[in-house]
Amino acid sequence: MWPNFILRQSSPPVFFRNCGKLIPWCAGLAIVLGLIGLWYALVVTPTDAQQGEVYRVLYLHVPTAWMSMLLYVVASLYAGLHLIFRAPVAAVLMRAMLPTGAWMTALALVTGSLWGKPTWGTYWIWDARLTFELLLLFIYLGLIAISSLIEDERKTDQLLAIFTLVGLVNIPLIYFSVVFWNTLHQGASLSMTGATRIAPIMKMTLFLCVAATWLACAAIALARARWSLLARERDSVWARAVLP
Amino acid sequence: MSGPCAVLEVQGLTLARGHRRLADNVSFALPSGRFIELRGPNGSGKTTLLRALARAPSAAREPIHWRVASRGFYFGHGSGFRPEIVVRTQLAVSLALYGAAANAARDQALLERFGLSRQANLTVRQLSQGQLRRLMLAVMCASGRKLWLIDEPLNALDGAAIALLQTILLEHFAQGGAVLVATHRTFEQALPALDPYCAGVLLLEAGRSRWQSTQETTAQSPLQSAAQSTQGTTAQSALQSTPQSTDPSGAPSFDATTDASPAGRSPTETGLQPQPVPIEENPRSNWQQLRWTLNRERVLALARPQDLAWPSVFHWMVVTLFPFALGSDPMLLERAAGGIFWISALLASLMGAARLFEADFEHGVLADCQHAGLSLAWLVFGKILAGCLLIGLPLGLASIPLGLLFGVRDGGLWILGGSLCLGTVSLIAGSCLFATLGLMARQAQLVICLLAIPIFVPLLIFGTAVLTGDAIGPVLTLASLALLALLSVPPIAARVLTLALE
């Protein structure tokens, strides 16, 4: 029963319909949670003893950084599925995650560096997380460049899937080498979140913000996937039926 | 019925290049000892069809739309020769690709037969277009393949060469071979003696294909006459009986199956039965394929020795420029030495590896390897090994005296050279992966610049760490990265190459 169910879900028209139902819920919930989270982040949570008010950037920096990683992992999951099953839905989902992931990585970099200025006096420090985000941004941009490389979509899908998976293997390598590099050069012994103690209310706020960001990214990625799929399959029978 | 004499059978094949659908429902059967003419205007898909048939049939998951008794030889636009190699050697190398053992006497006889004996010691670049085509004919003749897929053979051939072509085609038919030839000019006009052997004409135009078979005439090849009675008068009837013998549980079909109409022109969607006798996929062992690749790289390196020196000279140039940019403070230079050497080696590797692949791709060598059944993964592995020996090793060795410029002391020089030699293994492997990506499109250079950073950064970090402080850990990491690269890059690059060659 289960394989049949999954097979049906991955058929384009069914996916299109389901997305249409799912996206408004995701978006709505994202807005609600986002507003609550913002309220908590800006007003309710107490000021940090060491960093002062600036630490509140944490509530933006951490969700975006986590999203950048999570979106990549999910994209590589769909990449693997596409390589195995050659399903167009998997390819479309993989492609849809990449721009959002790139934006999240860029945001993580910017918020991290803006946070660094009042805290340590410079816009950029070579600590493990920021460096890692920088390299991740390069991977995202490279993959986005691949996706617009050649006309033939089928070939590009496969190429993209291959290199997404290569990047996935590369990421732990990058992480360990950057950590090693930091210890070697005795650079930043400070890290981004090391200085703040995490109180329970902060944890909850962080959780709210992460959830809101996750839902927002999911809504955007699903919407992008939905319309890309329609664009791809515009010659097929079910696509015609979609027109109002 | 697909009798034992059908060298090639195609049913319900749809040709497409990218998004454009070129031809629908291509169906025909090519019996042995015959040829089929492929006609159509420019861009109608003749080359696409020939090249597609030269590759192995697709995997078993999909309905198989064609099957072939033995692999074909594609004679077409790319010569498959490198311009810098001597003609005699190139002939031997090309024949070795198709599994022929080395035989100087046979090569000499071939060269004489095809009128190239006087050019035997020239390089391929010095041949005229017509002589080049003669050399390609020689390779095709001696390749031992039963099915010849010929694309525009009459281009650039003079009268004598055309007569020679006719002779070898007649010999080929006599041995039971078959030919699928794409022409602009009518074959019968240029080669009248081949008239009796024509099994039909396949017309491709305006997105449709039409198959016209000729009536069988009296001139028959010996192998053909035996099966004549069972095969029927037209090749079409051979296809009619095939769908009925297709096992319904064989190839999966997504559309509702339509019955085979009596006209036989509209095929069913069930495709052909899976191959009863497997095609000889890789007639040579992996070791032999690797040896062929390495031998060829050796031949190329000997033909142009200056190619060996180039990456090292580039490395020398970059390394020497830095002190002028940084100032001659010995402390600064000594601290910066590792990083500068590694980055320069990285750049040299990227460019050197690109050259390993580009020329071969341009001249159709990679496509030939694919048609000949050479495993692309072993080809890439061979090129990586060749790159390590011809690019990486000289680079590492050249760094030893260069280290003196940066005030690196005695022990440090050997560590520098050794770690570079080890590290260039991974650098070359990664660069080969990027080189195959670069074959896909010109704009891929941008992608390479972006992706090279995250992929090479771990290597850089551990490589330079060897020179500062405790060396054991980083060296082990370098070695394991090299191993990882050697094992993982060939299959991935082979996949990318397959996409690039489509």
Place this chain on the structure above:
Amino acid sequence: MNATETIAVCLGLTLLVLLIEVLAVRRLRQTTLAQLGAQEPLASDSSSGTASASEWRPHAE
């Protein structure tokens, strides 16, 4: 830049990025629907549609 400004800029950038994404998706949607609308009605070849997995057939056609 003091703390309030920093937080405001970060927040503003995040919302800006989300806005850009939403606009991009809407643009994609409009283009796709326009393309669909501009196409001619399907010819009567019923064999296209869900693609059977032939190696040379683009899955979109």
